[in-house]
Amino acid sequence: MKMSEGVEWxxxxxxxxxxxxxxxxxxxxxxxxxxxxxxxxxxKHMQALARAGVVxxxxxxxxGYRLAKKPQEVTLWDIYEAIEGQEPAFRxxxxxxxxxCTGNGDFRRPCEINAVxxxxxxxxxxxxxxxxxxxxxxxxxxxxxxxxxxxxxxWLGSKLG
Amino acid sequence: MKMSEGVEWxxxxxxxxxxxxxxxxxxxxxxxxxxxxxxxxxxKHMQALARAGVVxxxxxxxxGYRLAKKPQEVTLWDIYEAIEGQEPAFRxxxxxxxxxCTGNGDFRRPCEINAVxxxxxxxxxxxxxxxxxxxxxxxxxxxxxxxxxxxxxxWLGSKLG
Numbered sequence: 001m002k003m004s005e006g007v008e009w010x011x012x013x014x015x016x017x018x019x020x021x022x023x024x025x026x027x028x029x030x031x032x033x034x035x036x037x038x039x040x041x042x043x044k045h046m047q048a049l050a051r052a053g054v055v056x057x058x059x060x061x062x063x064g065y066r067l068a069k070k071p072q073e074v075t076l077w078d079i080y081e082a083i084e085g086q087e088p089a090f091r092x093x094x095x096x097x098x099x100x101c102t103g104n105g106d107f108r109r110p111c112e113i114n115a116v117x118x119x120x121x122x123x124x125x126x127x128x129x130x131x132x133x134x135x136x137x138x139x140x141x142x143x144x145x146x147x148x149x150x151x152x153x154x155w156l157g158s159k160l161g
Numbered sequence: 162m163k164m165s166e167g168v169e170w171x172x173x174x175x176x177x178x179x180x181x182x183x184x185x186x187x188x189x190x191x192x193x194x195x196x197x198x199x200x201x202x203x204x205k206h207m208q209a210l211a212r213a214g215v216v217x218x219x220x221x222x223x224x225g226y227r228l229a230k231k232p233q234e235v236t237l238w239d240i241y242e243a244i245e246g247q248e249p250a251f252r253x254x255x256x257x258x259x260x261x262c263t264g265n266g267d268f269r270r271p272c273e274i275n276a277v278x279x280x281x282x283x284x285x286x287x288x289x290x291x292x293x294x295x296x297x298x299x300x301x302x303x304x305x306x307x308x309x310x311x312x313x314x315x316w317l318g319s320k321l322g
Contacts, residue, residue: 003162003250011274012256036259076277089164089250095173098197100316103309112300113172116237120288127281139273148264155261 006045006083009037013046014079015140017055018071018133020156025058025066030159045083052082071137077128090117167206167244170198174207175240176301178216179232179294181317186219186227191320206244213243232298238289251278 013031020026026034032042046065049055056068067074092114097107144152174192181187187195193203207226210216217229228235253275258268305313 001162001164001245001250002248002252005252005254007251008254008256008274015274034260034262035256037256076274076281084162087163089162090168091163091166093166093169095169095196095198099195101195101309101312103306103312106306109304112297112304113169113176113237116289116292116297120237120285123288124281124285127284128277131277136273136277143270143273145264145267148262151262151264 001089003080004083006041006048007080009035009042010045010049010083011076011079011136013042013065014049014054014067014074014133015136017065017067018074018137019141020066023066024160025064026159027064030064034155049079049082052078054078054082067133071134072132074133075129076131076136077125080128088118088121090114090121092117162250164241165206165244167202167209168241170196170203171206171210171244172237172240172297174203174226175210175215175228175235175294176297178226178228179235179298180302181227184227185321186225187320188225191225195316210240210243213239215239215243228294232295233293235294236290237292237297238286241289249279249282251275251282253278 012035016031016034017026028043028046029039031046032039046055050057050065050068053068054074055065057063057065092111094107094111096102096111097105173196177192177195178187189204189207190200192207193200207216211218211226211229214229215235216226218224218226253272255268255272257263257272258266
């Protein structure tokens with residue numbers, strides 16, 4: 001079972017957007033360039049984020065994508081969900097209702113196996129919902145070296161004009 | 162992101178095996194028939210469970226698969242892992258080390274985004290590891306109707322001879 005690379009790509013892209021001054025955006029091309037990723041795929045993933053309301057597109061000079069909410073209001077779950085959707089990874093097809101031993105067909109109580117996988121996914125989701133972009137950016141900032149800060153300032157300057 | 166149907170299939174198959182008297186097994190064909198599933202795919206999934214040491218194959222008359230451990234020693238995580246493997250769903254490709262702003266290349270501290278996804282998967286795994294086949298069987302047994310119990314006894318009788 002493997003998550004789309006788009007989750008990793010857009011999580012990093014949103015962390016970059018969250019570090020920009022409020023209201024400032026970057027085009028998908030620049031977001032791809034920042035981590036040397038394929039621009040076409042990054043554009044597709046950013047469109048998914050825009051459809052989900054995590055980012056918004058700003059037209060015109062200095063346009064691009066910016067966060068549609070404050071960094072402290074966007075969690076890693078929001079980004080995951082924008083790329084992968086809301087369907088659970090474990091999809092119960094109610095096989096207990098098939099075959100020669102299905103009793104008299106009373107299946108009102110949930111399938112126990114599905115219930116456990118559901119609890120596991122709820123715990124996973126709760127972890128992803130507990131961390132916001134603001135916290136990611138603060139943590140990345142604490143780790144950043146002076147060289148990296150200087151590179152970022154120069155690169156952003158070249159993109160924001 | 163979608164889990165293999167094999168996890169659902171084998172979780173139900175193992176719950177059935179866990180309900181049998183100790184040492185008794187069922188062939189993959191019977192495990193497929195019990196929930197009206199494709200025998201070839203069920204055989205493939207049961208082979209994966211055997212490779213992982215969750216079940217073992219017994220040859221000869223009355224042969225088939227049986228649990229390789231006690232029902233209270235097999236968790237839903239063991240079954241998941243046998244089918245899907247140990248790789249995390251979120252696979253960090255360290256894109257922070259790519260692009261124009263990688264600083265002076267000190268990446269000893271883990272990527273914060275990967276760390277959060279790792280904690281989420283740990284929480285998910287912990288839930289799956291907390292429930293054993295013995296508990297699943299006990300819960301399913303509590304829900305079983307008299308009609309279902311009678312069907313199961315008759316069906317098992319026809320399979321076990």
